[in-house]
Amino acid sequence: MNQAAATLTPGFAQPVQDAQRVFRAVLEAMARPLQPQALAVPLTPPAPLTAEAGGVVLTLCDEQTPLWVDPQLHRHHEVTAWLGFHTGAPLVAAAAEALFCLASSPDAVPPFEDLSPGTDQEPHRSTTLIVQAEQTGSRQRLRGTGPGIREALDWDGHGMTEQFRTARAEHAGGFPRGVDVLITGRGTVTGLPRTTVLEPTGPDTAAEGGA
Amino acid sequence: MLAEPRIVYNEGYLDEQTKRVVRRALLKGIAIPGFQVPFASREVPMPRGWGTGGVQVTASVIGPDDLLKVIDQGADDTTNAVSIRQFFERVAGSESTTRTDEATVIQTRHRIPETPLAEGQILVYQVPIPEPLRFLEPRETETRRLHALEEYGLMYVKLFEDISRYGHIAKTYDYPVMVNGRYVMAPSPVPSFDNPKMHMNPALQLFGAGREKRIYAVPPYTSVESLGFEDFPFEPQQFDQPCQICGSSGVYLDEVVTDDAGGAMYVCSDTDHCTRAASAVGFRASRTRGEWDFPATGTGTEGAVQ
Ligand SMILES: [Zn+2]
Numbered sequence: 001m002n003q004a005a006a007t008l009t010p011g012f013a014q015p016v017q018d019a020q021r022v023f024r025a026v027l028e029a030m031a032r033p034l035q036p037q038a039l040a041v042p043l044t045p046p047a048p049l050t051a052e053a054g055g056v057v058l059t060l061c062d063e064q065t066p067l068w069v070d071p072q073l074h075r076h077h078e079v080t081a082w083l084g085f086h087t088g089a090p091l092v093a094a095a096a097e098a099l100f101c102l103a104s105s106p107d108a109v110p111p112f113e114d115l116s117p118g119t120d121q122e123p124h125r126s127t128t129l130i131v132q133a134e135q136t137g138s139r140q141r142l143r144g145t146g147p148g149i150r151e152a153l154d155w156d157g158h159g160m161t162e163q164f165r166t167a168r169a170e171h172a173g174g175f176p177r178g179v180d181v182l183i184t185g186r187g188t189v190t191g192l193p194r195t196t197v198l199e200p201t202g203p204d205t206a207a208e209g210g211a
Numbered sequence: 212m213l214a215e216p217r218i219v220y221n222e223g224y225l226d227e228q229t230k231r232v233v234r235r236a237l238l239k240g241i242a243i244p245g246f247q248v249p250f251a252s253r254e255v256p257m258p259r260g261w262g263t264g265g266v267q268v269t270a271s272v273i274g275p276d277d278l279l280k281v282i283d284q285g286a287d288d289t290t291n292a293v294s295i296r297q298f299f300e301r302v303a304g305s306e307s308t309t310r311t312d313e314a315t316v317i318q319t320r321h322r323i324p325e326t327p328l329a330e331g332q333i334l335v336y337q338v339p340i341p342e343p344l345r346f347l348e349p350r351e352t353e354t355r356r357l358h359a360l361e362e363y364g365l366m367y368v369k370l371f372e373d374i375s376r377y378g379h380i381a382k383t384y385d386y387p388v389m390v391n392g393r394y395v396m397a398p399s400p401v402p403s404f405d406n407p408k409m410h411m412n413p414a415l416q417l418f419g420a421g422r423e424k425r426i427y428a429v430p431p432y433t434s435v436e437s438l439g440f441e442d443f444p445f446e447p448q449q450f451d452q453p454c455q456i457c458g459s460s461g462v463y464l465d466e467v468v469t470d471d472a473g474g475a476m477y478v479c480s481d482t483d484h485c486t487r488a489a490s491a492v493g494f495r496a497s498r499t500r501g502e503w504d505f506p507a508t509g510t511g512t513e514g515a516v517q
Contacts, residue, residue: 016227020274023234027272028331030241031415031430060238062231120359124239124248147244147391148430150413176359176393180242193242195391195430 008078009044011058011086018042022059026182029191034144034155036188046078048104052184053132054082060128061089061100068098070108095127103131106160112167115179117194123176126194130182133159140165141202146195155198158183158190165198172197225255225270233271233426237417240428245390246358247341247425255421261295262320262337263421269295269318269335272417275304280314285322285463285480309483321384323405325462325484328414330431336399341420341427343387343397363395366438374443383448389436390429398435404448404463409435454479457488 012018018041025039041055061067067089073079080091083102092098095114103109109131118126140157142165157165160183172178178194229252236250257263273279281296283289287309295318296307308314311326320337328334344354347365357363366387373381380386386403390396398409399418409416409429416429429435439445453460455476462484464477479485 017274019227019230020272021276024272024274027234027237027241027415030238031428032330060231060235062228064232065235121355123243123246124236126239128238147433148241150432176243176246178242180238195242195244 008082008085009046011043012055013042018055019059022055025189026056026059026191029182029189030180030193031148031191033146033148033191033193033196034153036158036185036190039184039187039189046076046082048076048132049073049079049082050132050184052187052189053102053104053130056130056182056184056189057083057089057100057102058086061087063088063090065089065099066092066097068092068095068101068110070101070103070110072104072108073102098127099125101127101129103129106131106133106164109161109164112171112179117171117174117177117179120177123178126177127179128182129179130184131160133183133185135159135185138162141200142198143201145197145199146193148191148193149196154201158185165200169198225267229253229255229267230271233267233419236426237268237271237428240417240426241415241430243394244429244433245388245394245396245427247396247420247427250424250426252424257421258294261291262339262419264419264423264426265318265320265335265337265421266295266298266419267421268417268419268426269299269316270303272333272335273299273303273305273316277303277305277315278308278313279303279305280308280311280317280483281319282317282322282324282481282483283320285324285465286482288482291320310487311481311483319401321400321402322463322480323401323408325459325479325481327408328412330413332414334412334414334416336401336416336418338397338399338418338420338425339422340385341397341418341423341425343385343395358394361393366395367440370438371440371443374440380439380443380445386445387438389434389438391433392436395438396427396429396435402448402463403437403445406435406437406445407447411435450477452477454485454488457485458492459484459488 025037029037039052041051043051043054045054095101095110096116115127135158142155144153144155180194181192183190232250232252236248240248255263257266279299281292283292299305300307311324316333318335342354348354370380384402385397385400386406388396388398411432413431415431418427437445450464456478463480465480466475467478468475
C-alpha cells in the first residue's frame with residue numbers, strides 16, 4: 001500500500017479549504033441548474049480522470065459512499081488506486097449499488113435503468129452521476145425549466161448525448177425519485193438535478209452556428 | 212494573499228467526515244426541494260441556543276472568502292448571534308458583517324431579513340422541529356409515509372379547524388408551506404409575515420435541524436406557497452404602523468417596553484434594516500444597544516410571534 005501510495009499523485013494540497021471551495025461550486029451548480037460554475041481545482045489526478053471530476057469525487061466521497069466508475073476508467077489502475085487511496089470509497093461493479101457513478105465521457109454514462117433513483121420514502125438514496133464532458137460534440141437545442149431556474153434557460157447539452165436526454169426524460173416521471181447529475185467541464189461544473197425539465201426547442205445545431 | 216488562519220480550522224469542531232455527510236445531504240436536499248434529508252453524524256457539541264443544525268450547515272458551506280451575517284430574531288447583536296459570528300471568524304477564517312446586502316452567508320433564527328436577498332447569497336435557517344406533520348402524527352415512520360404519498364389532508368383539516376374556531380388561521384409562526392407544489396415543509400419559527408419572502412427567492416435557502424438530524428432546502432426561484440383555502444387564503448401578519456425609529460412601514464415590528472408604566476414603542480425587528488433606513492432618512496438614532504434612550508431589554512418578540 002505504501003509503495004503504491006508513493007507512486008500516486010497527491011490529493012488536495014489544502015484538504016479543508018480545497019474541499020470547501022469545490023463544494024461551494026457544486027452547491028451552486030446544483031442550486032442553479034444548467035449554469036456552469038467556475039471550478040478551479042489544484043489537482044493532478046491520473047489521466048483520463050480530470051482535475052474537476054477528481055476534485056468533486058474527493059470532496060463528496062468517502063468510505064460511506066459506494067462508487068462506480070466506467071470500464072474506461074476502471075482499466076486505468078492508477079485511477080482506481082488514486083480514488084481509493086484519497087477517498088476510501090469502495091468501488092462497486094454494479095452501478096445500481098453505487099451512490100456515486102463516475103463517467104469519463106458522455107458516451108460512458110451507464111444506462112439510466114442501471115442507476116438508483118431512490119424510493120418514494122427515501123428519494124435521497126439515489127445515484128449522483130458525475131460526468132466528464134467537454135462542451136463540444138453535438139450541440140442540442142434545449143430549454144430547461146424547474147427549481148433554481150428563473151423562468152427558463154437555453155442549454156446546448158454541454159456535450160451530453162441526445163440519448164442521455166431521452167433516457168433521462170423517460171425516467172423523469174417518478175419524482176421524488178430520480179438521478180442527479182454533475183457535469184464537469186474545463187474549469188467548470190454544471191448541475192442537472194432531477195427537477196430540471198429539458199425540452200428540445202429545435203433540431204441539433206451541429207451544422208449551424210446558432211446560439 | 213490569504214492571511215494564515217488564526218487557529219486550525221476544524222480542531223475539536225466539525226471534522227471533514229461530518230462535513231461530507233452534511234454536504235451530501237445538502238445536495239440531495241436541493242435536488243428534492245422541501246424534502247427532509249436525514250443525515251447521520253456524530254453529536255456535535257454546541258453551546259445552548261446556537262442551533263446545532265444551523266451551525267453544522269453553515270460550517271459545511273462557509274470558507275475564507277465568505278462574509279457571514281448571523282441574526283437572532285432579526286438582531287445582529289444578541290449574545291448568540293455575536294458568539295456564532297466570532298466562532299466562524301475563528302474557525303473558518305470568514306469575515307463578518309451585519310449588512311444583509313453584503314453577506315454571502317446569513318445564518319438566521321426566527322427571521323428573514325427585510326432587505327431582499329440576491330443571487331449568490333445563502334440563507335441558513337436554524338430549525339428546532341423540521342417535521343411539519345409532527346403535531347398531527349408523532350410517528351416518524353408514519354410522517355415519512357405521508358410525505359411519500361403526498362397525503363396532506365390532516366394538515367388541511369387542522370388549519371380548517373382553526374378557521375371554524377377563530378374565523379382565521381391561528382398559526383402565526385412556522386406556518387406550513389408547500390414547496391415546488393410537492394412537499395409540505397416547516398419554514399422554522401419565522402413569523403408568517405416572512406413566509407412570502409421564501410417564494411421565488413433568488414437566494415439559496417438551507418435548513419438545518421441538529422437534534423433531529425434533518426436537512427432540507429429550497430433552491431433559488433422555487434415556488435413556496437403558504438397553505439390556505441380558496442375561501443380562506445393565507446394572510447401574512449400585517450402591522451398598521453411604521454417603525455418608530457426609522458419610519459419604515461411594511462416591516463416586522465417588535466414591541467419594546469420603554470418605561471415602567473407599561474409604555475411601549477414599535478420598532479423594526481431587523482436591526483440592520485432599521486439602522487440603514489434610519490440613517491437614510493437622517494435620523495440620529497442608532498440601533499446599537501446602549502445608545503437608545505430607553506431600556507433595550509424585553510424586545511417583546513416572543514409575545515409578538517405567538
Ligand atoms: Zn426601523
